Amino acid sequence: MSTTPRPLRNVLFIMADQLRWDYLSCYGHPTLKTPHIDALARRGVRFANAFVQGPVCGASRMSTYTGRYVSTHGSAWNFVPLSVGQKTLGDHVRPHGVRCAVVGKTHVEPDVEGARRLGIDTTQGAGLLAMEGGFEPYERDDGILPAGFKVEGNRYCDYLRAHGYPGDNPWHDWANSGEDDKGHVLSGWEMRWADRPARVAEEHSETPYMTRRAMQFIEEQGDRPWVLHLSYIKPHWPYVAPAPYHAMYSPADVVPARRSQAERDDPHPVVRGYMDTDPSRSFSQPEVRERVIPTYMGLIKQLDDQLGLLFEFLRAKGIDQETLIVFTSDHGDYLGDHWLGEKELFHDAVVKVPLIVVDPRPEADAVRGRVVHELVESIDLIPTFLDALDLPQPTEWLEGASLQPLLHGQGAGPWRDAVFSENSYAFRDPVRLPLGRPVDGCLMTMVRTHRWKYVHYEGVAPQLFDLQADPDEFTDLGQDPAHAQVREQMAGRLFDWLRQRKRFPSITYDDIEQWNRREVQAGIQIGAW
Template sequence: MNILFIMYDQLRFDYLSCAGHPHLHTPNFDRVAAMGVRFDRAYVQSPVCGASRMSFYTGRYTSSHGATWNGYPLKVGELTLGDHLRDAGMQSWLIGKTHMTADVKGMQRLGIAADSMIGARVSECGFDVWIRDDGLWGEGPDGFYDQRRSPYNEYLKSKGYEAENPWHHNANSGVDEEGQTASGFLMRHAGKPANVHEEHSETPWLTDRTIDFIEEKRGQDTPWLAHVSYIKPHWPYIVPAPYHDMYGPEHVLPAVRDEAEKDDPHPVFDAFMNGRIGKAFQRDDVRDVVIPAYMGLIKQCDDQLGKLLDYLEDSDQLDSTMIVLTADHGDYLGDHWLGEKDLFHEPSVKVPMIIYDPRAEADSTRGTVCNALVESIDLAATFVEFAGGEVPDHILEGRSLLPWLQGQVPDNWREFAISEYDYSSQPHAQTLGLAARDCRLFMVTTERWKFMHAEGGLRPMLFDLQADPDEVNDLATDPVYAPVLSEMYERLAKWSRRMSQRTTMSDADIDARRGKSGRRGILLGVVDETDVSEEALVRYRGPAAGRP
């Protein structure tokens, strides 16, 4: 049994037809949903790429692994999915993006060479790399955003694309009426077709690399997990023909927002609403060109998923491959007067999660929807159990989803889900005049309530998801809801008291050690020979020792 762990970057939970989108038809996402279980309340541990992904890969909350923002290194000592799966006899491979930054200083301190096998795995979230490309090859006055070599750029050059950076000039730009580059970073160009042949664009390129990988591994005895991590539908919002004009303004859903949200808003919410990104997505002319391109990117992802599914079926590997479809976060697209991600409204922090388990034990749940509160960190535990390993619950903070896939209700399933956000690197931190360590947000969501706590002495936010599923009425300042706020703060306090840092000793290890110190000669509180066994005193009896 192998695992295809497929992640799409910035894919909203509700931009799939199986999740109810009225215009965007995604038959291949729906196909996997019909084969497995769609988890309708899956939350990421941070609504930003790097921090979210490090939680997926470590199975730990962001305040546990510490990589709380893009470019923040993952500590050299953090165990990752690859480490746990190799212990269970399964390989762990990367095909695509991780947005991981290696802890170079930590590796140097420990004498770990980056070009060694251990160093390479530490530098890549524990994965062995088939191909890594984070798809962020923007270039400005200070150079490239990503300092590494771009395999995708090299691929495009091998196909005859002549630009120095064809990722930008071809795959993520169009051509204007005067034959000039129409950069995808300028959202007014979103409706133009990308200046690349569709079969050479990023999503088909990664699908082909995935099929190459599976073909190479086919017939080998060692099972594998392949983390297939697509950059799309992440910005730049531009897509090649024929996907660029499949959708238009008539397919753009009305923004979920209310003028009441601007009436005495939470200071952090207000800062994001009034930032450049928020103001851009408040414009209907921006939404009318960006969202159709975003939908086209998703449609291309769906078509490429179909190509991958057909390959697995035609090669008789579908029945031996678990398939997981998810995203690292969503995209506001103008909802709540915001763009991008960052805060804790559903379009940002809730993600699609669809799991197909090919084994007979999962037959009873095929085509169903699970409404349990699920966290992204649950996937690591799921994969370890699927691989036949024992979940190290003193390290992995999530729980296996296999019982849900098999029609069981696990004992003591969580009553609330957590997400965290460190916005200290954002310009809004300066707008608010906060120190870096105070720029932290915490979300607690239950079946009914969603609560946000802000450090820095700022007030909380509170939404009633039953009465107000669109999350437009912040109830935190209404004294009627003070008991609910107290209850949510109690839940946050309970979570904050979790045992998260004793990762080198499991409870079983501790239980096995209890009472053993006496058998190694450490006798504390012993008054005389009647307090311990004769055996414990054997090495402490006999004639007195001589001295020089």
């Protein structure tokens, strides 16, 4: 009798943007209750040590969508195009008859120049899919910049106008702004208005809208297998929530910032540069945290409520029994921890993310509700999806590892003992210019084990944290003479990792193995006497 699990039909891949790992009750938040996400964790496996490969939206998502590290796929920051030469999730599943679509945000920047150079028609077919990162854009919405920008062809904006919210940019003017008692628009880009309710009714805000669109997509599929990336744009800023979620939490519900005065008194030079940015200066003020974080929590509560509706929809139709469900985030949010705002560096508040996976098959019954502590990465998701659908694993492309053994309680075997994340501060003048670094000399790379976190900076001293003795990452040992050997070992791990990147994605490993014997069989003689 075969022990191979039956293939699943579908994958529901849910991502919340800028959701911290510790802002869910199943991950230990003391005041924010997320019962539907908690229930999902009880039905599946909750990963306690999941990490993203880039601490900004674009780089993180491109790693998740390609299954490759940032240095391999090359889309190193937001708005850096994803090369048309990269394969993504859709490219791996679509040839097998699986529809792959997105509802929500992807942050994919199209490689227009690459497509033009190759003569690719980007308005339809494979060319259009390449510009969308391999996802069919069933309902794509990345938000709209800047405020007041005239928007045409955005379905959510069209939806808002059809429901009585006029203007060139109703995404900003209604869904992501409040108003004063005279009806004046209070832009959501200004965090001082974060305690005001959005100008739209709750059912017309982004999170419920995207949930309904996801249900519509699923309803349409019938018996056709699908992969749906449901990618919520919240709780990412603008920090604006519709009533009643804008007022569900108060400053009393805000947990204290994780920061020490020593961090501020003598910061690492790169960290000092980030402390000088507007988000960090703002979130270092108690009144900002007390105004913004309750709204951030309200947006998460709304997300949880909408997921409850979605999960009930799947259960009522029996779709949950043939669908792998994954819930995660693309990165966290400092919210004032370490005297920082936004993201971009490598503290666990940013690079560690929630990850919950539900496999409905009997093989996963023994581990339901279990917390797994192995170090996992976002690039592990595509191999996991392919395993669940029983599709080939193109190992020449993928740099992650399938989580299926962990989901089925088979033990991880020789699992990885380190995770990696990459970024560049070249895009931040307050960081780069004081250091006098060239644009191509601003790379920074993290290697993290269960105990140590080491961050390498080109041309600048490294950082080192002992996570066992200092779990809050307050004490930088990057220049401590007593830890020179540890730094050397961690730098060695980083070099080992760099040497192991996938360098031959255009040829399979089987073809490489067969190459020499094919030459012999063909009668090719090189160097014969």
